[in-house]
Amino acid sequence: MIDRELIRLFREMGRDLFVSGLTTSHGGNMSVRAGDRIVITRRGSMLGRLTSDDLVETEMAPCDRDERCSREIVVHRAIYAATDASAIVHAHPPHTVARSFGHETIAPADSEGLYVLGEVPVVSASSTIASAEAGAVLAAALKSAPVAVLSTHGPFAKGATLEEAFMHVSVLEASATILDLLGL
Ligand SMILES: [Zn+2]
Numbered sequence: 001m002i003d004r005e006l007i008r009l010f011r012e013m014g015r016d017l018f019v020s021g022l023t024t025s026h027g028g029n030m031s032v033r034a035g036d037r038i039v040i041t042r043r044g045s046m047l048g049r050l051t052s053d054d055l056v057e058t059e060m061a062p063c064d065r066d067e068r069c070s071r072e073i074v075v076h077r078a079i080y081a082a083t084d085a086s087a088i089v090h091a092h093p094p095h096t097v098a099r100s101f102g103h104e105t106i107a108p109a110d111s112e113g114l115y116v117l118g119e120v121p122v123v124s125a126s127s128t129i130a131s132a133e134a135g136a137v138l139a140a141a142l143k144s145a146p147v148a149v150l151s152t153h154g155p156f157a158k159g160a161t162l163e164e165a166f167m168h169v170s171v172l173e174a175s176a177t178i179l180d181l182l183g184l
Contacts, residue, residue: 018048029070071130078135085158095176113175
């Protein structure tokens with residue numbers, strides 16, 4: 001049973017991610033963890049239009065509910081296993097994704113980005129969607145960073161709450177946009 005307050009948080013953060021242009025119509029995913037329990041968005045769900053049917057309750061170990069979970073459940077589990085994350089937000093913000101091509105880090109020039117994020121790692125995997133390899137490199141990077149970017153794909157951010165993880169994605173996209181505006 002997923003409580004109403006958690007459903008409300010997923011709906012609000014998902015709506016804000018979509019309307020602020022941080023992800024595509026059906027792209028991105030979000031989860032929260034409490035102990036062995038994970039609640040994650042459904043495979044193929046629209047983050048801007050989430051309903052209670054779009055949230056799936058699963059566990060840290062693979063199980064028979066995985067087919068309904070976001071394909072990125074493997075990455076979410078790897079991050080939860082390796083870090084202090086209680087929530088994860090993944091999205092496809094264009095400036096962040098563009099900057100992940102050919103860069104090993106994204107170093108914000110603006111004050112908020114520097115203060116909130118510092119230098120953001122960009123990691124690579126031979127398979128960039130729902131792969132154990134991507135999970136391993138992202139989990140390693142997120143041990144010491146609030147957000148890391150999977151090259152050509154997008155950021156995975158951790159937080160104590162969905163709101164904090166969302167903030168990390170939002171600040172990173174603003175920093176990547178500012179770097180573009182500055183021609184850096
Ligand atoms: Zn994605």
